[in-house]
Amino acid sequence: MPADSNPVLPIHAESTKVRPAVSRLFATSKTLTVVQPEHAVEAGVDWALVQRVQAGDVPAFDVLIQKYRERLYAIIYNLTANREDASDLAQEAFIKAFRSISRFKGDSSFFTWLYRIAVNASLSHLKRNRMRRFFSFENLSEEVSQSDLVEALTDKLQADKPAIIKELQEKLNEALQRLSLRHRTVVILYEIEGLSHQEIAQVMECSEGTVRSRLHYAKLQLQSYLQDYLR
Amino acid sequence: MPEPTKTPRKITLEELLRLKRHERPGSEFWVRFDRELNARVWRALVEPVPTTGWWSAIFGRRARWLAIGLASASAVVFSIWPGQPTMTPMAAFLPAHLAAATSPAVSSPTVTPEKEPARVAMVLPVLHETDTPPVGARLQYAVAAIENSPSPANYNKVPATVAFAAAASHGVHFAADTLQSAQYTTRDRGSAY
Numbered sequence: 323m324p325a326d327s328n329p330v331l332p333i334h335a336e337s338t339k340v341r342p343a344v345s346r347l348f349a350t351s352k353t354l355t356v357v358q359p360e361h362a363v364e365a366g367v368d369w370a371l372v373q374r375v376q377a378g379d380v381p382a383f384d385v386l387i388q389k390y391r392e393r394l395y396a397i398i399y400n401l402t403a404n405r406e407d408a409s410d411l412a413q414e415a416f417i418k419a420f421r422s423i424s425r426f427k428g429d430s431s432f433f434t435w436l437y438r439i440a441v442n443a444s445l446s447h448l449k450r451n452r453m454r455r456f457f458s459f460e461n462l463s464e465e466v467s468q469s470d471l472v473e474a475l476t477d478k479l480q481a482d483k484p485a486i487i488k489e490l491q492e493k494l495n496e497a498l499q500r501l502s503l504r505h506r507t508v509v510i511l512y513e514i515e516g517l518s519h520q521e522i523a524q525v526m527e528c529s530e531g532t533v534r535s536r537l538h539y540a541k542l543q544l545q546s547y548l549q550d551y552l553r
Numbered sequence: 554m555p556e557p558t559k560t561p562r563k564i565t566l567e568e569l570l571r572l573k574r575h576e577r578p579g580s581e582f583w584v585r586f587d588r589e590l591n592a593r594v595w596r597a598l599v600e601p602v603p604t605t606g607w608w609s610a611i612f613g614r615r616a617r618w619l620a621i622g623l624a625s626a627s628a629v630v631f632s633i634w635p636g637q638p639t640m641t642p643m644a645a646f647l648p649a650h651l652a653a654a655t656s657p658a659v660s661s662p663t664v665t666p667e668k669e670p671a672r673v674a675m676v677l678p679v680l681h682e683t684d685t686p687p688v689g690a691r692l693q694y695a696v697a698a699i700e701n702s703p704s705p706a707n708y709n710k711v712p713a714t715v716a717f718a719a720a721a722s723h724g725v726h727f728a729a730d731t732l733q734s735a736q737y738t739t740r741d742r743g744s745a746y
Contacts, residue, residue: 380598387590391583400573409582413590417597460576471572474562491576494569513570545566552564 361431368432375423383423387416390433393515394440400510401444401503403457403495411447415440434524437511441525445503457499462491475551490551497547505540512537 368389374382394415399408418439426435466472466487475486498506504526511517511525512533519537523530545552 380594383594384591387587391586391590392577395586396574396577399576405578409586409589413586413593416590417593420594420597460578462572463575463577466572466575469572470562471564471568474564477562478564490569490572494573509570513567514573541566544570548566548569551569552566 365431369428372423372426372428372432375420376426383420386432386436390436391416393433394436397437397510397515398440398444399460400498400514401441401506402448403459403499405458405460407447411443412440415443418443430524434521437517437525438527441507441511445507448503457495459491459495462487478551493548493551497544500547501540501543505536505543508533508536509540509544 368386371382371386375386391412395408395412398411398415399405402408402411415436419436422439426432472483472487472490475490476483479486481489498509501509507526508522511522512519517525519530519533522533526533
């Protein structure tokens with residue numbers, strides 16, 4: 323989902339549709355929601371699966387795991403920059419969701435609820451292990467070396483591609499890790515995972531204004547850390 | 554004639570950050586992930602729910618001592634006033650007719666093991682079939698969860714879930730018989746809750 327689209331977060335399939343003009347007049351992030359059809363369908367599917375899990379259908383939870391595991395892992399991996407920790411924390415997040423799914427009432431979409439659990443688990447882990455940090459990165463997929471961005475960087479920096487890619491990965495992760503946890507989270511959710519400001523606000527339990535200001539500040543920081551690649 | 558100079562392409566921060574979308578694990582990672590997570594899900598099903606809650610948020614580190622104090626006081630009260638909780642913690646997870654099947658009354662030592670399959674057979678036919686994963690795999694995870702559980706696990710919960718409904722009519726008895734043949738009786742494991 324592109325970050326610059328405005329997909330308003332669906333609550334679940336039974337949300338009332340409101341005309342956009344009215345919603346702009348009265349909308350707050352908590353009280354009024356305009357549902358886009360594709361999100362309503364996805365939210366409806368998730369809600370049906372959640373209800374099956376709540377009724378005791380454990381394999382229905384498997385379906386939800388398969389649907390969200392890659393995105394959940396990606397968020398946690400980008401927060402922690404450690405693939406082993408990310409794997410463990412992603413599993414832990416799913417287990418927490420499984421244990422508390424009976425309390426999920428559909429007030430938010432399932433995926434923002436799940437993402438919230440994952441982000442909170444990651445932040446707790448990072449706070450507990452502040453002094454013991456080891457980075458272990460995933461490999462970048464082959465298609466990256468064919469991208470015009472890497473070609474442009476190779477021209478700019480006059481170095482060979484494998485070296486550029488390796489260095490870029492290290493510098494990117496280093497720059498992200500230099501951000502505070504909250505600023506890193508916002509950047510990851512918006513720029514990498516493509517969530518909207520409203521969805522991020524729901525995940526991080528803050529206002530959209532706070533999301534925007536954190537994002538703005540974080541980008542300024544990152545631009546200064548990565549200026550060699552941006553000039 | 555000199556070649557026109559190429560204007561260097563502007564690289565944006567957003568483009569650099571989007572490179573991170575390509576940092577993804579391979580398929581072998583997901584095979585292991587799914588296996589480990591499945592085992593943990595089934596373990597979560599049979600084990601007691603961890604007792605951290607709102608009081609942790611309020612009382613912080615003192616929550617542990619507060620909990621121990623309250624638990625001790627409760628133990629004194631219940632030792633004087635005999636009574637059993639009517640619902641297991643995980644019963645909140647199950648609908649009423651399944652919660653009844655997993656209540657301590659079923660786990661009472663006075664219930665003989667040969668009655669357990671009959672109770673399971675009574676409960677499961679009202680549940681819906683589910684097609685993934687197959688009964689064999691679910692059973693493997695369930696038995697492993699019981700075997701590896703560090704605390705007493707209530708195996709009655711496992712057959713009583715929708716997960717053990719099977720297209721084959723003997724599926725229910727197969728599940729219960731398999732668990733029973735491994736001697737997971739309530740007497741062996743003790744009453745869990």
